[in-house]
Amino acid sequence: MVRWRPAFGLLAGLVLAGCGLPMAVAAPPPVAAASATALATPAERPTALPSAALATPRPSATRAPATAGAALTAAVPPASAAPPSSIELLFTGDINPGRCVYAKAKAADDMRLPYLGIAPLLQAADLTIGSLDGAISDYNPPPPCVETHRNLLGPAEMAQGLQFAGYDVITVATNHAKDCGLVRGCQHEALLDTLANLRAAGIAPAGGGRSLAEAMAPALITVHGVRFAFIGVTAVNAPLWAGANTPGVGSFREEDYVAAIQRARELADVVVVLPHWGREFSAEISYQQREAAQAMVAAGAALVVGNHPHRVQGVERFPNGAMAAYALGNFVFDMTWSDGTLFTLQGILLRARFRGAALEGVDLLPIHIYDDFQPRLADAAEAEQILADVAASMTSAPP
Numbered sequence: 492m493v494r495w496r497p498a499f500g501l502l503a504g505l506v507l508a509g510c511g512l513p514m515a516v517a518a519p520p521p522v523a524a525a526s527a528t529a530l531a532t533p534a535e536r537p538t539a540l541p542s543a544a545l546a547t548p549r550p551s552a553t554r555a556p557a558t559a560g561a562a563l564t565a566a567v568p569p570a571s572a573a574p575p576s577s578i579e580l581l582f583t584g585d586i587n588p589g590r591c592v593y594a595k596a597k598a599a600d601d602m603r604l605p606y607l608g609i610a611p612l613l614q615a616a617d618l619t620i621g622s623l624d625g626a627i628s629d630y631n632p633p634p635p636c637v638e639t640h641r642n643l644l645g646p647a648e649m650a651q652g653l654q655f656a657g658y659d660v661i662t663v664a665t666n667h668a669k670d671c672g673l674v675r676g677c678q679h680e681a682l683l684d685t686l687a688n689l690r691a692a693g694i695a696p697a698g699g700g701r702s703l704a705e706a707m708a709p710a711l712i713t714v715h716g717v718r719f720a721f722i723g724v725t726a727v728n729a730p731l732w733a734g735a736n737t738p739g740v741g742s743f744r745e746e747d748y749v750a751a752i753q754r755a756r757e758l759a760d761v762v763v764v765l766p767h768w769g770r771e772f773s774a775e776i777s778y779q780q781r782e783a784a785q786a787m788v789a790a791g792a793a794l795v796v797g798n799h800p801h802r803v804q805g806v807e808r809f810p811n812g813a814m815a816a817y818a819l820g821n822f823v824f825d826m827t828w829s830d831g832t833l834f835t836l837q838g839i840l841l842r843a844r845f846r847g848a849a850l851e852g853v854d855l856l857p858i859h860i861y862d863d864f865q866p867r868l869a870d871a872a873e874a875e876q877i878l879a880d881v882a883a884s885m886t887s888a889p890p
């Protein structure tokens with residue numbers, strides 16, 4: 492597998508050393524050059540990516556969760572004395588599958604449209620993980636391209652774009668998980684259809700299910716013998732949380748996510764939590780985010796990757812080596828406003844580099860959302876600005 496290691500190694504080194512990002516920003520890496528290199532490199536998936544663990548749907552169980560036991564049994568390889576493999580996980584920001592994003596894709600008759608400029612980069616990672624800030628369902632027609640409307644529902648065919656982009660895991664634990672269109676509301680169908688549509692596309696959903704137990708159960712995928720678990724939770728729109736026997740999304744109650752992390756830690760070597768949290772359009776990390784990240788890491792999470800603010804926030808490393816990225820900003824979204832600034836058209840990709848089960852560091856790859864809501868790597872000047880915003884957010888974070 493061809494891997495590219497541009498000058499972002501410097502950035503990762505600085506993060507690893509606990510120096511934060513400002514120094515890296517002062518000496519920005521050649522992002523534009525790196526982008527060209529990455530996008531010119533043919534995408535190649537590792538042969539070791541276990542299709543059996545991708546929650547491949549059984550015809551009779553398309554709405555069942557990615558149950559831990561089943562995936563684990565299918566995926567765990569025999570012990571090996573080989574040295575730990577290098578594994579890269581790539582995380583993206585919020586995705587809106589509906590509204591103007593869908594309208595553009597429909598007009599082009601190509602559901603791949605939003606991802607055409609970035610898919611090779613996503614496909615090249617060992618695992619690619621996203622955050623779906625909406626629902627994918629044919630239960631109702633998708634709302635039209637009206638900027639002021641907040642109903643983020645895309646049709647089932649939008650899963651084609653996610654599949655093309657190379658997603659392996661997507662969290663559905665967001666405040667839009669049950670968005671259901673304009674014609675008539677639905678109870679749980681939009682969420683349950685979303686889960687089924689993702690599974691049908693070969694993508695393991697995290698953070699949703701027919702019960703709280705299902706919603707808190709991790710999506711499990713093994714790569715090069717390392718077992719990864721992904722848990723989705725949302726702090727936003729608590730009424731969407733699953734109940735004991737009620738469909739919904741992952742709960743942000745501390746007792747719920749701590750228990751889920753501890754259970755996942757028994758099933759996996761690496762636990763990743765994907766919280767939907769924070770204040771929309773704010774670069775400020777809240778006390779709630781900081782405290783929750785610390786609790787998640789204390790419970791056994793190696794990596795916490797958040798979304799929802801639609802704006803980049805800080806990245807930090809904890810004393811035990813775990814890391815938190817508080818918000819990656821938008822990835823595929825139709826927010827073409829932002830009070831005269833660019834921030835809702837910007838984001839970062841977080842590339843986490845593992846050696847076996849050990850998190851070595853992360854690279855931050857700034858993106859810009861261009862016409863047709865297509866994210867691509869930002870040019871050097873904009874990348875420098877985005878990285879500076881990330882650094883400033885961390886510097887001003889609450890203790």
Ligand SMILES: [Zn+2]
Nearest residue numbers: 624665666799
């Ligand atoms: Zn959100």
